[in-house]
Amino acid sequence: MATAAPNQTLPLFYNSLEALNVTQHGKMKIRPVDKPTMIASTHAIPATVDEFSLLQRHYPIVFSIGDNPVPLVLMGLSEGINVFLNEEGRLHDPAIYVPAYMRRYPFLLARLRPDSDELSLCFDPTAGAVGEFEDGEPLFDGDQPSQATKAILEFCEQFETAGQRTAVFLEELKKAGLLMDGEVAIQPEGAEQPFVYRGFQMVDEEKLREMRGDELRKMNQSGMLPLIYAHLFSLPQIREVFSQQVLQGKGPIAAPERPKVDA
Numbered sequence: 001m002a003t004a005a006p007n008q009t010l011p012l013f014y015n016s017l018e019a020l021n022v023t024q025h026g027k028m029k030i031r032p033v034d035k036p037t038m039i040a041s042t043h044a045i046p047a048t049v050d051e052f053s054l055l056q057r058h059y060p061i062v063f064s065i066g067d068n069p070v071p072l073v074l075m076g077l078s079e080g081i082n083v084f085l086n087e088e089g090r091l092h093d094p095a096i097y098v099p100a101y102m103r104r105y106p107f108l109l110a111r112l113r114p115d116s117d118e119l120s121l122c123f124d125p126t127a128g129a130v131g132e133f134e135d136g137e138p139l140f141d142g143d144q145p146s147q148a149t150k151a152i153l154e155f156c157e158q159f160e161t162a163g164q165r166t167a168v169f170l171e172e173l174k175k176a177g178l179l180m181d182g183e184v185a186i187q188p189e190g191a192e193q194p195f196v197y198r199g200f201q202m203v204d205e206e207k208l209r210e211m212r213g214d215e216l217r218k219m220n221q222s223g224m225l226p227l228i229y230a231h232l233f234s235l236p237q238i239r240e241v242f243s244q245q246v247l248q249g250k251g252p253i254a255a256p257e258r259p260k261v262d263a
Helices: 049-055 100-104 147-176 205-210 213-222 224-234 237-247
Strands: 044-046 061-063 071-074 107-111 119-123 179-181 184-186 195-197 201-203
Touching: 044 100, 049 071, 049 147, 049 224, 061 224, 071 237, 100 147, 107 147, 119 147, 147 213, 147 224, 184 237, 201 224, 213 224
Parallel strands: none
Antiparallel strands: 044 071, 061 071, 061 201, 107 119, 179 201, 184 195
């Protein structure tokens, strides 16, 4: 299921980073990523707390394992399986909410120098979304960023701010001791044994119920409590994702029933 938070040099999806600048990219254009197949084979996508109320309608929201957990949207229950996207990385249902992490790709804000706090707008050149195309929107208007680039920058800045709020939320969850190892057992009709999914964290509802009134009031005033319940309300979606895996022929294969032998 969900695994430890990504710990590679580059974030999930990104193969390389290049800073956007007018000297190199002044005559280039931006167009949608043609076939984001790497997204179609990703089962857990990082999420921000700003999205919880929208995400919980469609996806399970869990937390990664490890000392520095992050919220994850489950788009599948096993590595390499995504029930919401087809093989070309397109949504089966175009009306469904798309996590901001996916919409941000191939751009992001990155610190180019370790001795500076300044963030620069970068992109993944391997995505094929930036180039000297005939179609697409210009990245620059003369020597100034175009409206399209300004919109991308604004979105990335909003994502960074949401990420900071998300980090604060997770730190408070850890301080309150509310996270526990998660486990979900699903037993389809006719199966001898349930399929058990682990490798994620969730809020301990029993500990939440046992919290003092003043602690809960503080959580409610800070906006934490609605986020916690959005997470909890999303968990039944795990069974829906399992059902979609089965319908799409991506579900787990049960061990064959042993033939009965007459005595």
